[in-house]
Amino acid sequence: MKFLHTSITVRKMDESLRFYTEVMGLQFERRCTLPENHAEIAFVRDPESGAQVELTHWEGRETIEPGEQLDHLAFEVPDMDAFLAAARSWGARVAKEPFRLAGGTSRLAFLLDPDDVWIELIERTPRVG
Numbered sequence: 001m002k003f004l005h006t007s008i009t010v011r012k013m014d015e016s017l018r019f020y021t022e023v024m025g026l027q028f029e030r031r032c033t034l035p036e037n038h039a040e041i042a043f044v045r046d047p048e049s050g051a052q053v054e055l056t057h058w059e060g061r062e063t064i065e066p067g068e069q070l071d072h073l074a075f076e077v078p079d080m081d082a083f084l085a086a087a088r089s090w091g092a093r094v095a096k097e098p099f100r101l102a103g104g105t106s107r108l109a110f111l112l113d114p115d116d117v118w119i120e121l122i123e124r125t126p127r128v129g
Contacts, residue, residue: 001083004122005043005052007071009064013040013057020044020053036102072110072118080107080123087111098123 010016013031020026026044029052033040038059045052056071077083080098088094095118096110107123 001078002076004074004076005054006073007041007054007056007120008069009061009071010055010057011062011064013042013055016055016057017042017044020055026053034101070117072120074120074122076122076124078123080109080121083121084109 017028017031021028021044025047027047029043029045031040031042040057040059042055043052044055054071054074084094084098093112094109095112096108098107098109100107105125107125109121111119111121113119
């Protein structure tokens with residue numbers, strides 16, 4: 001398993017991107033909308049460590065209550081089915097069963113940690129063609 005990124009919920013994407021790139025010195029990587037999730041995401045990366053932050057803006061959500069800023073932690077797993085079987089045997093709670101986003105090739109799933117923090121699992125699959 002490989003740690004990939006931390007996702008935080010933001011109120012205003014442009015303002016957050018300016019802060020993380022201009023103030024914090026992170027490098028912009030990419031930005032896209034996810035219509036099926038009613039969200040827009042952007043990734044910024046620390047040029048020294050390579051650590052990534054995913055900024056997530058949920059459509060129609062302009063206020064964030066204290067404690068709601070952390071959206072999820074993301075890990076890459078080589079075999080989603082084997083990992084989920086092991087996690088279930090440990091008693092982990094699966095919040096979303098494996099799925100693919102429209103146009104994507106990777107499989108995604110979400111677990112909940114003991115304190116209900118969302119953990120995204122990503123099984124990368126190569127693009128064909």
